[in-house]
Amino acid sequence: MTILKRCYSICKNIFGDMDNLIAVCQVTSCNDKEKNFQICKTLITNAHKCGAKMVFLPESVDYIEEDLKKSHEMAESLNGPLISSYKDLAKSLKIWLSIGGFHEKFSDTKLRNTHVVINNEGEIASKYHKIHLYDVDLPSKNIKAKESNLIEAGNEIVSPVKTSIGNVGLAICYDMRFPQMAVALAEKGADIITYPSAFFFGTGAYHWEVLLRSRAIETQCYVIASAQTGSHSSNRKSWGHSLVVDPLGTVIAQCSDEPGFVLAPIDLSLVNNLRQTMPLNQHRRYDIYPKMSTNSFYSLPISDTNEIKFGSVVVKGFQIFCQTALSMAFTNIKCVLPGHVLVAPLRCAEKLSDLSNEEIKDLFLLVQKVEKTIGTVHDTKSTSIVIQNGKDAGQTIKHVHIHIIPRKSGDYLDNDDIYRDLQNEKKSSNVKRSDEDMKQEAIVLKKYF
Incomplete structure (x- = not known):
C-alpha cells in the first residue's frame, strides 16, 4: 500500500464520511509562477488522493514579487494561462479549488487581489476582489506597507458560493480584522468563511489565531484560513499556521510553519445545531443597529x-x-x-x-x-x-x-x-x-x- 493510499484509509477511519473533507494548503510563494503552480499542483493532487473534496490555497498563491513594476507585468487576467491550468486541474480531479489570492490585471497601473473559486467541472463558480487594503506607515517602528500602491480595492461583499461542502463566504487576509464583513457573510447565508492569507510574521503570534476564532464564534461559521509561510525575500516573511476553526471557536486542524497541507471535516449539522441552540440571528437587534448585509x-x-x-x-x-x-x-x-x-x-x-x-x-x-x-x-x-x-x-x-x-x-x-x-x-x-x-x-x- 502506498503512503497516500494509507493516508486515505487512515482519514476515512478518523473522519468517516469523506464527502465533507477539505484540505488547507500552506506554501512559500516566490516570484516564479510556474514553480509556485507545480508546488500547488502536487499539494492538490495529494490532498485529492487523501479524499479531500475541496482544497484551499493562500493569498498571493500565483507569486510574491516586491518590485511593483515587475509584479504588474507578471499579472494575468482570469482567462490567462495560470487560472486555465487550475481549471484543468480541478476538472481532471473532479475537485473544488479556492485560489485564495490571484493578481488579476485591472488597469494600466493597478491590479486586483482576486479570490477565485473553481468548481469540480473546471468552471469559475465565484470571484471576490479584496475590499480592505493594508496601508500602514509607522516610521517610528520601521513599518511601511501600502497595498493600494498596486491593488485597486474591491467594492462588494459577494454572496456565499454554494459548494459541495456548504456555502462558502469569500474574504482575503486583512478582511479578517473587520467583523462587520464576517457578519454580513453570515447574514447572506455562509456556513463557512475563508480567509486565504499572507499574514505578516510580526503580528501573527499575537493576532492570527484569536482573530480567526473570534470570526467563527460571532458568525457560528467554520473559518478556513490557508496561509503563506516562511521567507519570500530578505524583507518579507509570512506567519504560516494555516488552520480550520469550527463554529464553536475550536481549532480542529492546523499546520505548523512548514509548507504542506492539513485535512479537516466540515460538519454542517454542527452549524445548524449551534444556530438553533444559540440563535444569534434571531437575537440581533436590527431595530437598533443595521444589518451588515445588503442583499x-x-x-x-x-x-x-x-x-x-x-x-x-x-x-x-x-x-x-x-x-x-x-x-x-x-x-x-x-x-x-x-x-x-x-x-x-x-x-x-x-x-x-x-x-x-x-x-x-x-x-x-x-x-x-x-x-x-x-x-x-x-x-x-x-x-x-x-x-x-x-x-x-x-x-x-x-x-x-x-x-x-x-x-x-x-x-x-x-x-x-x-x-x-x-x-x-x-x-x-x-x-x-x-x-x-x-x-x-x-x-x-x-x-x-
Missing part, C-alpha cells in the same frame, strides 16, 4: 425539531419551508384553498405598525419570494395576499401574519367570499391538517429556497 434575500437552515412562538401557539420546525434572519414562511393548519400558506415575522408583534423598518423590509421580501414560488408550484398567475391587521379585521392570532393563497378561475363564485372565509377561519368547518401533511408540503416548497 435582498437569503434563507437560513431550518431544524424540524425547532419551535417558534406564533402568538399564543407555536409553529413547528417541519412546517417552516423558509426562514430568514427576521421572518418565516410556513404551511397552514387550516387552508381556505389548497396551497394557502403564511408568512410572519419571527418576533412576536401584534400589528404591522409594531415592526421595525428592517423587519418590514425582510417580511415583504419573503412575501414576494413565496408568492412567486406558490405560483410556480400551483401553476397559477394569481394570488390573494391578505393581512388581517387587528381584531376588527378578523385577526385571531395576535402575531402579525400574511396569508398567501393561490387563485384560479372559478375557485369562488364571488371573489370577495375568500375574505369572509378568512375572517371566519377559526370557526371554519375545514378539517385541520395533519402534521405529516404539512411536513410533506413544506418539503416540496423548501426546494425552491
